[in-house]
Amino acid sequence: VKDEGRGGLRFFEARMDAQLQARRQLEQELTQAIDRDELRLFYQPIVNAGTGEIETFEALIRWLHPERGFVSPAEFIPLAEQTGLIARIGQWVIETACETAAAWPQPWRVSVNVSPSQFRQADTTAVVASALARNGLASDRLVVEITESVFIQDADRAVQVLNALRALGIRLALDDFGTGYSSLSYLQRFRFDKIKIDQSFVRDLESHSDTLTIVRAIVNLGHNLGLHVTVEGVETAGQLSRLRDLGCDQMQGYLFGRPAPAAKTSEFDQARLRS
Ligand code: C2E
Ligand code: CA
Numbered sequence: 001v002k003d004e005g006r007g008g009l010r011f012f013e014a015r016m017d018a019q020l021q022a023r024r025q026l027e028q029e030l031t032q033a034i035d036r037d038e039l040r041l042f043y044q045p046i047v048n049a050g051t052g053e054i055e056t057f058e059a060l061i062r063w064l065h066p067e068r069g070f071v072s073p074a075e076f077i078p079l080a081e082q083t084g085l086i087a088r089i090g091q092w093v094i095e096t097a098c099e100t101a102a103a104w105p106q107p108w109r110v111s112v113n114v115s116p117s118q119f120r121q122a123d124t125t126a127v128v129a130s131a132l133a134r135n136g137l138a139s140d141r142l143v144v145e146i147t148e149s150v151f152i153q154d155a156d157r158a159v160q161v162l163n164a165l166r167a168l169g170i171r172l173a174l175d176d177f178g179t180g181y182s183s184l185s186y187l188q189r190f191r192f193d194k195i196k197i198d199q200s201f202v203r204d205l206e207s208h209s210d211t212l213t214i215v216r217a218i219v220n221l222g223h224n225l226g227l228h229v230t231v232e233g234v235e236t237a238g239q240l241s242r243l244r245d246l247g248c249d250q251m252q253g254y255l256f257g258r259p260a261p262a263a264k265t266s267e268f269d270q271a272r273l274r275s
């Protein structure tokens with residue numbers, strides 16, 4: 001029995017080693033991804049809910065791995081956060097997004113995601129300021145999206161950084177609104193420019209009658225606080241017509257366009273809300 005136990009343990013350790021090695025390899029490959037030009041930004045349109053005109057594109061990162069093909073950010077962003085690589089990747093995202101947006105028609109804005117550990121580790125304000133200056137992009141054409149988890153470790157510092165970003169003239173969005181534990185309390189700590197209602201609410205819109213009531217309440221709350229309200233994950237005409245009646249300001253989702261390479265954004269030029 002003792003021997004068997006030891007064998008099981010050895011097997012377990014071997015498996016842990018293999019996992020650790022796979023992780024280290026991915027980490028190693030991610031370290032080189034920037035230098036090897038394997039990272040890409042895709043852009044997804046965010047449209048005016050009333051007119052259907054494009055107002056913003058959200059930049060969404062992809063990793064074009066030489067063997068695995070496109071790796072989802074859900075897979076490698078957490079790894080980048082744990083290893084500290086997120087600082088360099090995040091800087092690359094901000095610079096690339098500003099460079100791309102500088103070539104767009106004037107009214108279009110670009111929205112970038114800044115992850116919590118990037119927000120804590122790196123001097124995000126300096127990175128944003130230099131990316132705007134280097135590319136000659138007006139600060140009011142950049143939106144930074146953060147989630148409420150940036151407040152968890154050191155809320156006072158988070159508010160400081162947000163204020164410094166605000167002072168640059170960029171817009172600030174609270175992403176994934178309604179999914180965390182304390183979304184409401186963070187609205188009190190900092191005045192965002194907009195909230196993005198998480199796509200989980202939209203998914204349930206037609207199946208759960210209460211969801212419509214909840215989304216309506218969030219839209220009204222946002223408007224009463226003077227915030228713009230974007231709804232994410234709109235996929236169907238049924239969702240669109242329900243959401244339209246609620247008076248949300250912007251919509252984003254596969255119904256209007258999937259994330260696509262920068263070269264494709266010009267094709268959206270004439271895009272109109274389908275009705
Ligand atoms: P997110 O910021 O909430 O981004 C929205 C996600 O929903 C994107 O997934 C987008 O492709 C997807 N989406 C958009 N419309 C629809 C729809 O109609 N239906 C469905 N089912 N999904 C839709 P993606 O690109 O895989 O990104 C996942 C997450 O990875 C993002 O969630 C964000 O948290 C993170 N991420 C992406 N790019 C970056 C980045 O550049 N930096 C950082 N720090 N995080 C990023
Ligand atoms: Ca986002």
Ligand code: CA
Pocket residue numbers: 175176196198199232
């Ligand atoms: Ca989101």
Ligand code: CA
Pocket residue numbers: 176
């Ligand atoms: Ca998310």
